[in-house]
Amino acid sequence: MKYFFSLLFVFFITAFLRTQAQSTVSPDTVCAGSINKIFDVDPTPGSSYVWLLRNGSTYGTISTIAGRSDSIRINFGASAGIDTLKLVEIGPSGCLSDTVKMAIVIMPATTATIVGTDSICVNNVFSANRLRIVFTGTSPWNVTYTDGTTPVTISSIISSPYYLVSPVYSVTGVKNYTLVSANSNGSCPASLSGSASVTVFPKPTPSAIKHY
Numbered sequence: 001m002k003y004f005f006s007l008l009f010v011f012f013i014t015a016f017l018r019t020q021a022q023s024t025v026s027p028d029t030v031c032a033g034s035i036n037k038i039f040d041v042d043p044t045p046g047s048s049y050v051w052l053l054r055n056g057s058t059y060g061t062i063s064t065i066a067g068r069s070d071s072i073r074i075n076f077g078a079s080a081g082i083d084t085l086k087l088v089e090i091g092p093s094g095c096l097s098d099t100v101k102m103a104i105v106i107m108p109a110t111t112a113t114i115v116g117t118d119s120i121c122v123n124n125v126f127s128a129n130r131l132r133i134v135f136t137g138t139s140p141w142n143v144t145y146t147d148g149t150t151p152v153t154i155s156s157i158i159s160s161p162y163y164l165v166s167p168v169y170s171v172t173g174v175k176n177y178t179l180v181s182a183n184s185n186g187s188c189p190a191s192l193s194g195s196a197s198v199t200v201f202p203k204p205t206p207s208a209i210k211h212y
Contacts, residue, residue: 026102027102027103027104027105028102028103028104028105029104029105029107029187030076030104030105030106030107031076031106031107031109031110031184031187031188031189032076032077032078032079032080032106032107032108032109032188033076033077033078033109034075034076035075035076036073036075037073037074037075037076038065038071038072038073038074039051039071039072039074039085039102040070040071040072041070041071041087041089041100042070043068043070044089044091045092046091046092047070047089047090047091047092048069048089048090049069049070049087049088049089049090050069050087050088050090051069051072051085051086051087052085052086052087053074053083053084053085053086054083054084054085054086055081055083055084057077058077058079058081058083059076059077059079059081059083059104059106060074060075060076060077060083060106061074061075061077062074063075076106078109079106080106080107080108080109081106082103082104082105082106083103083104083106084101084102084103084104085101085102085104086099086100086101087099087100087101088100107137107138107184107185107187107188108136108137108138108184108188109136109137109188109191110135110136110137110138110141110182110183110184110188110189110190110191111135111136111137111190111191111192111193112133112134112135112141112143112179112182112190112191112192112193113133113134113192113193113194114131114132114133114134114145114177114178114179114193114194114195114196115131115132115133115134115194115195115196116130116131116132116164116196117130117131117196117197117198117199118130118131118197118198118199119198119199119200119201120166120169120198120199120200120201121200121201121202121203122169122170122171122172122200122201122202122203123168123169123170123203124168125165125166125168129163131163131164131166131177131196131198132161132162132163132164132196133145133160133161133162133164133179133182134160134161135157135160135161135162135182135184135190136160137184137185137188137190138184138185138188139157139158139159139160139184139185140155140156140157140158140185141157141160141162141182141183141184141185141190142154142155142156142157142182142183143157143162143179143181143182143190144179144180144181144182145164145177145178145179145180146177146178146180147166147167147175147176147177147198148175148176148177148178149175150167151180164177164196166198169198169200171200172200172201172202173199173200174197174198174199174200175197175198175199175200176195176196176197177195177196177197177198178195178196179192179193179194
């Protein structure tokens with residue numbers, strides 16, 4: 001019987017969360033794949049709190065923090081979209097508050113991949129569109145890459161792929177390009193991959209012109 005009433009209480013609270021008209025707070029933005037995002041409220045002594053994501057576990061899963069019902073941790077999955085976090089306070093007398101809602105925008109996961117090879121002569125610029133960075137996620141993107149010596153930061157990239165422009169190299173050798181960091185829309189950090197390279201060859205040195 002005790003188990004039955006526990007189930008009935010859970011059912012009632014869930015229905016209340018889904019149907020009540022409610023106060024709202026400003027929306028929040030997170031990145032797909034974010035973990036350990038903490039949400040809380042100022043606790044009232046003697047009260048307990050019930051939390052619910054409108055779409056269930058579609059976008060994220062809720063866990064409590066050290067048994068405190070006023071504070072939760074949400075791990076967001078790989079799916080992007082919009083969800084609503086709902087909260088009801090159960091007062092010391094057992095009365096239920098109106099539902100408080102927060103819209104949560106889950107931004108798409110971001111990746112940045114650098115690819116390409118080229119060969120040039122000393123004091124020349126490498127060919128156009130040979131080295132590029134391919135992005136996924138929501139633009140604009142920001143990226144920092146390096147040729148092994150000099151980091152370069154590019155901001156507010158709006159289209160993918162992004163084609164690199166090389167410096168003019170005065171020393172021969174292989175210049176290996178890698179990504180240092182990247183993010184999407186100024187907030188979601190990118191998963192980095194790939195490599196690119198430019199081989200710098202010496203120019204031939206002809207002898208002096210001779211006359212016979």
